[in-house]
Amino acid sequence: MLLSGGSLVANNILDSLSGRRSGLSVAATNSVPDGPGLDRFDQIYKVPETATARRDFEDRLDQILEVQQPDLVIPCRDDDVIALAELKERGHPWGPRFLCGGATISSALHDKFESYRFCAARGLPFVPTLRTPVSRELASTFVERHGLPLLVKPAAGFASRGVRILLTREQLFQSLDIEDLLLQRFLGEPSEVLEAWNRFHTQGIPLFHSFEGLKHSIQVMIDPDGNCNDVFCSVNVNRNGTSLSLERHDDEEALQLGRDCAAELASAGARGPINIQCQKAPDGKLWIYEFNARFSGATAARRLMGFDEVAMALARYAGILLPPVSNKKGSRVSRIAVDKIDGAA
Known part of the structure; x- marks a missing residue:
């Protein structure tokens, strides 16, 4: 059900x-x-x-x-x-x-600030984060350490809803007294945002525009006994917080990060499918910015690329065995457009 x-x-x-x-x-x-x-x-x-x-x-x-x-x-x-x-x-x-x-770890994965605290305590690279309300002094120190622009987003949200890019301290200060917002280091290339802002001032704002970079998505399956031997990594092209296309990306840094996260999460009581959303900073380091303790909107695409996570869950948590999946050519797909999957618009 x-x-x-x-x-x-x-x-x-x-x-x-x-x-x-x-x-x-x-x-x-x-x-x-x-x-x-x-x-x-x-x-x-x-x-x-x-x-x-x-x-x-x-x-x-x-x-x-x-x-x-x-x-x-x-x-x-x-x-x-x-x-x-x-x-x-x-x-x-x-x-x-x-x-x-468990309830505690599930709540921590839902609340991005609690996710940050969880990772900070366990040495996992979650993007630097502050939660409002916060003083101007602490916010200014955060800017001095991580620079502008910054991201501001709801503490508990999804699909990039309510996310804004702050370019100035004046914009930042207007958000400091609002409850349950998060201030985060911007992981994209700051110069691209500033150049776009200058174009908006001189040429007008395009009707459609986005600053979404490539998302590195890591999906793991934690078994009932807490073990995790299944890690899948992809690079996703996103628009409005939804994946448009995925490419399998067996990058060792991402695979190891998935294994490390799974081990720490399992020890805290997490079970089942966990999605770990990451992005690389301009210096190439991979940072986590969100967890989802469930299947995701790219589950069907991952199945076609060889990661049959629904079958894993049914087998390991309910003893239901599904037949394996292969595409028409009998080989694994490495890249797929998500909107081409039936029912996954």
Whole structure:
């Protein structure tokens, strides 16, 4: 059973199961009745909104679990991960079938400042981060250390929503008293942003523009016993926070970072799929800037490139074995345009 079946992640999971659903019954919950792709499920259940009506959501989920008796419950949004992790920690009878880790680590992976603190305590390279509200003195020290521009973003967000680039101290100071914003070192090339800003002043603002650089995405699968032998690295071209294309990138620095993260996260109670989003600074160093304790919007693309993470989860957490996947030529795909995958628009 998938929570938030109308999400992009849920559609990616269904795409990963394409051609392999014989003998499987796949149910979904969703807070709205007309989410994209809901007609692809065998059963659909309407539920209250996870974040805003948690108690009602939990009561409704209990009813559904008793009817469905699922072998595995897969959260498809961050709010779902947190809800399942907290139920699991409270000893929920269906907790062993929830594809998530403990509540504390799940919350830390959802909150980017807590992610930064987790990594800083364990020597993992998370991009330098401050959380507002913060004093002008501390913010000025941060600027002196990391320079301008800086990024400002919500502490708990996704798909680059609410992310802004701050070019001046005056812009920075306007954000310092707002609750739960993050100030982060900008990992792109500062000169490109400043040159674009100057063009905007003289030539006008293009209707479509972006400063998104290449994202290095690392996906790991932590087994029920805490081991992790499965790490997949890709370089993603993004627009508006969504991957447009992926290329498999077996870079040893990224692979080792994935192994290091998996080991530390597993020791803190993380389980199941973990997505680690990174970017290289101009000096070439790879920095983490976000974790997601779930499958992602590129899950189906990774399957086509040889990383069959949904099959791994079903086998290791539910004992369900799926047939292997091969493309029409019988060889592994190394690069793919995500928007060409059915259901993963």
